[in-house]
Amino acid sequence: GQQLNQSPQSMFIQEGEDVSMNCTSSSIFNTWLWYKQDPGEGPVLLIALYKAGELTSNGRLTAQFGITRKDSFLNISASIPSDVGIYFCAGSSGNTPLVFGKGTRLSVIA
Amino acid sequence: KAGVTQTPRYLIKTRGQQVTLSCSPISGHRSVSWYQQTPGQGLQFLFEYFSETQRNKGNFPGRFSGRQFSNSRSEMNVSTLELGDSALYLCASSLALGVTGGEQYFGPGTRLTVT
Numbered sequence: 001g002q003q004l005n006q007s008p009q010s011m012f013i014q015e016g017e018d019v020s021m022n023c024t025s026s027s028i029f030n031t032w033l034w035y036k037q038d039p040g041e042g043p044v045l046l047i048a049l050y051k052a053g054e055l056t057s058n059g060r061l062t063a064q065f066g067i068t069r070k071d072s073f074l075n076i077s078a079s080i081p082s083d084v085g086i087y088f089c090a091g092s093s094g095n096t097p098l099v100f101g102k103g104t105r106l107s108v109i110a
Numbered sequence: 111k112a113g114v115t116q117t118p119r120y121l122i123k124t125r126g127q128q129v130t131l132s133c134s135p136i137s138g139h140r141s142v143s144w145y146q147q148t149p150g151q152g153l154q155f156l157f158e159y160f161s162e163t164q165r166n167k168g169n170f171p172g173r174f175s176g177r178q179f180s181n182s183r184s185e186m187n188v189s190t191l192e193l194g195d196s197a198l199y200l201c202a203s204s205l206a207l208g209v210t211g212g213e214q215y216f217g218p219g220t221r222l223t224v225t
Contacts, residue, residue, distance in 0.1 A: 033213060042114070042200050042216035043153075088153065095207055097143065097166050098214065100153040 006089050006101030014109050019076040021104040023089035032072040033090045033098070034063050043088055047074070081108050112137065114203050114217035122223045128189040131220045135182050135203030141165075142184040143214060144176060147198040156199075159184050160207045188222075196224045 006023045013019055023032070031050055035043035047058050049065035049072060056063055060077045072089055089101040115134045123129050135142050143166075144156040155168040159178035176186040182203075188195055198221050202214040 035216075040218075040221075042202075042218045045213050045215060048213050090153075095166075097155040097158060097168065099155075100145075102152045 004089060004091060004099050004101040006104055008104055009102070010105040010107070012107045012109060013079055015079060015081060017079055019079055019083070019106060020073065021087060021089075022071060022073045023091070023101045024071045025091055025099075026070075027093065028069040029091035029093050030069070031092045032063070032065050033092075034061075034072070034074050035088045035090065037086045037088065037103075039085075046087075076106075079106075079108050081110055084108050114201055114215055116199075116201050116217040116220050118220060119218065120221045120223075122225065123191050124225050125191055125193060127191050128187060129191060129222060130185055130187045131199055131201075131222075133184045133186075133201030133203075133217060135184070135201075136215055139203035139205055139215075140182050141204045141207050142178055142182065143202045143204075144184070144186050145200045145202065146170070147200055147219070148196075153200070156186065158207070165207055191224045193224050196222060198222075 003026045004023050033048050034046045037043040047056050047063040052069045053067050054065040062075045064073045086103040086105050088103045090098040092098050117132045141160045143158040145153050147153045157176050158166040162178045173189045178184045198219045200216050200219045202216045204214045
């Protein structure tokens with residue numbers, strides 16, 4: 001089945017630093033989604049990408065749909081304490097179910 | 111607009127029992143998907159319902175089942191509970207089937223503990 005490799009698994013950064021994380025797939029996706037999950041809550045959709053090469057921003061967050069359609073990147077600029085959480089990438093190749101990465105746990109040191 | 115709601119939020123059951131979880135999608139959303147989240151396996155797809163029909167199914171045993179009602183509300187049932195079924199069960203809704211039917215929005219989840 002489809003596999004998503006998300007890296008890094010965890011990050012410790014200073015407040016104000018920029019953050020980058022990425023996902024790679026063993027197969028081509030038509031859609032990439034990025035979610036953030038806080039403890040005890042469900043994932044919250046951050047950014048949706050539908051076209052290869054697409055670059056989309058949501059405030060301090062920027063995500064890109066890789067040209068090969070097998071990868072995606074999420075960048076967070078000028079991190080703040082409320083950015084703490086687990087970030088998940090998810091992909092789909094159409095009407096197939098979403099496949100999720102294992103998540104990147106972000107910790108921000110004030 | 112109200113988000114996805116799931117009940118109950120927390121549940122403790124013993125091995126061998128069965129459990130039913132409920133999910134109410136965002137108003138107007140017709141597709142409901144269920145996921146199991148555990149620390150070891152991450153988020154794993156269980157099944158997706160659209161127009162009261164199961165459209166996709168993940169790789170879980172037959173003890174896991176679900177249904178969708180005409181108002182798009184969905185329930186999932188787990189019979190003969192095992193310790194390994196302890197997890198956060200998440201429901202997500204979208205306008206239509208699959209990702210092409212729109213982005214999926216998650217509920218807060220039901221934390222199931224099996225003792």
